Amino acid sequence: MSSGKIIIAGIGPGSKEDITPAVLEAVKLADVVVGYKYYFQFIEHVLRPGTECIDTGMRKERQRAEEAFIQAESGKNVCVISSGDAGIYGMTPLIYEMKKERNSDIEIEAIPGISAFQKAAALLGAPIGHDFCVLSMSDLLTPWATIEKRIIAAASADFVTAIYNPKSKGRYWQLQRLVELFLEERSADTPVGYVRQAGREEQEIKITTLAEFSVEEIDMFTIVIIGNSQSYNFENHIITPRGYYHQKATEGVGIGQGIMMESFRTIESELANKDIPLDKKWALLHAIHTTADFDMENILLVDKGAVEKLYHEFASGKIKQIITDVTMVTSGVRKGALERLGVEVKCYLNDPRVAELATKFGITRTQAGIRLAVEEHPNALFAFGNAPTALMELCRLIRLEKATPAGIIAAPVGFVNVKESKHMVKPFTSIPKLIVEGRKGGSNLAATLVNSILTYDDAEQLRPGRDV
Numbered sequence: 001m002s003s004g005k006i007i008i009a010g011i012g013p014g015s016k017e018d019i020t021p022a023v024l025e026a027v028k029l030a031d032v033v034v035g036y037k038y039y040f041q042f043i044e045h046v047l048r049p050g051t052e053c054i055d056t057g058m059r060k061e062r063q064r065a066e067e068a069f070i071q072a073e074s075g076k077n078v079c080v081i082s083s084g085d086a087g088i089y090g091m092t093p094l095i096y097e098m099k100k101e102r103n104s105d106i107e108i109e110a111i112p113g114i115s116a117f118q119k120a121a122a123l124l125g126a127p128i129g130h131d132f133c134v135l136s137m138s139d140l141l142t143p144w145a146t147i148e149k150r151i152i153a154a155a156s157a158d159f160v161t162a163i164y165n166p167k168s169k170g171r172y173w174q175l176q177r178l179v180e181l182f183l184e185e186r187s188a189d190t191p192v193g194y195v196r197q198a199g200r201e202e203q204e205i206k207i208t209t210l211a212e213f214s215v216e217e218i219d220m221f222t223i224v225i226i227g228n229s230q231s232y233n234f235e236n237h238i239i240t241p242r243g244y245y246h247q248k249a250t251e252g253v254g255i256g257q258g259i260m261m262e263s264f265r266t267i268e269s270e271l272a273n274k275d276i277p278l279d280k281k282w283a284l285l286h287a288i289h290t291t292a293d294f295d296m297e298n299i300l301l302v303d304k305g306a307v308e309k310l311y312h313e314f315a316s317g318k319i320k321q322i323i324t325d326v327t328m329v330t331s332g333v334r335k336g337a338l339e340r341l342g343v344e345v346k347c348y349l350n351d352p353r354v355a356e357l358a359t360k361f362g363i364t365r366t367q368a369g370i371r372l373a374v375e376e377h378p379n380a381l382f383a384f385g386n387a388p389t390a391l392m393e394l395c396r397l398i399r400l401e402k403a404t405p406a407g408i409i410a411a412p413v414g415f416v417n418v419k420e421s422k423h424m425v426k427p428f429t430s431i432p433k434l435i436v437e438g439r440k441g442g443s444n445l446a447a448t449l450v451n452s453i454l455t456y457d458d459a460e461q462l463r464p465g466r467d468v
Helices: 021-029 037-042 061-073 092-102 116-124 144-156 174-183 255-270 278-291 306-315 327-332 335-341 352-361 365-376 388-399 418-425 443-454
Strands: 005-010 032-035 052-055 077-082 107-111 132-136 160-164 191-196 204-209 222-226 232-234 237-239 300-302 321-324 344-347 381-384 407-410 433-436
Touching: 005 021, 005 061, 005 092, 021 077, 021 107, 032 037, 032 061, 037 052, 037 077, 061 077, 061 092, 092 107, 116 160, 116 191, 116 204, 116 222, 132 144, 144 174, 160 174, 255 278, 278 300, 278 306, 278 443, 306 407, 306 433, 306 443, 321 327, 327 344, 327 443, 335 443, 352 365, 365 388, 381 388, 381 443, 388 407, 388 418, 407 418, 407 443, 418 433
Parallel strands: 005 077, 005 107, 032 052, 032 077, 132 160, 321 344, 321 381, 381 407, 407 433
Antiparallel strands: 160 222, 191 204, 191 222, 232 237, 300 433
């Protein structure tokens, strides 16, 4: 007797309209259809008279596969139906495994179908417009420890993530754990959509956010889709752009600015804590962009509202000068931003009076420079990227009420008195401050923090580098 053939066909998520013509043709030509009885209703209208339908019951996938081989080995053409796409959490892998196990020569063909997550995505708008992954919360065949590793990987890699088998009566806590893990990597306002009974009469669609997502509304008939860092809600649809920034965001900008904009978006996507105030985030992005050091998340202290406050004082003309401890900080401040705001940046280190003053009082040249600066510009923004002695001198003059800085950027670098100089600044609670704690710092870092203040009006659009 000649052998038959097994065709594995995905019949879509649950409506006749979502079954592909190729699947309908395979069902029409089958001598035997094997599947879960609930799905027979969706294909009965194309069955030939006399076609045998074999139901193996729910969760009897192995028996279903065995029955398909028995029927095919008797010379019949068999169609094994599976919901969605049979190759995605469906019957296709099991049929191939059983072919290997039985050492069978039965021909196998898989015909794709519309998967449940594709149907759900279409109903939600366009959530999978960029890289995505699909996870199953079922730990019947996969250890939970492995599933949790995959959740962390998906969240940290910024994948749009579709969730199958999100919850059942006996498996009630895993989805909540997934939300916790995603909130460690994603913003609380990340869009989340879910569709229950996609494509069927009972269909329900809802769009919410990661923070507002209620796992109590979810069951085994629901597909959940979590957006990535670029996804947004537009007219109650989730949209995930095809790229990590809109094309319009880079129109009319130079190559240098375009690279800087892309860099900032990359940095933002990799931040451990994305849910921080915009003005602090703007300074932090500048600091990491300059140093490539994500430890800045831990050591950059920004007083509440300091960047925004200082920017508005520059923009209103209240602050007119920036004083730096060394010329390298001065060189790093963006000239275009200074011109826009009418601000002068000045370092006194090469002032001819400095050497005389340093010799007279036995102090460093940077200390002497700060003494001179305070006499002429006591209300300036002071930025330190090199000399802890200069920062300590400013603190001394503040205590003597000879200096009333508009703000302080404390980022000296080194090993002697560096930590102490930064601690000395902290008690001045009325002065807006940006402090790089510990030994790290540098002229380039101090300059970029100044630039973050001068360009704060670009922060909302995440559009750095117009002066590049």
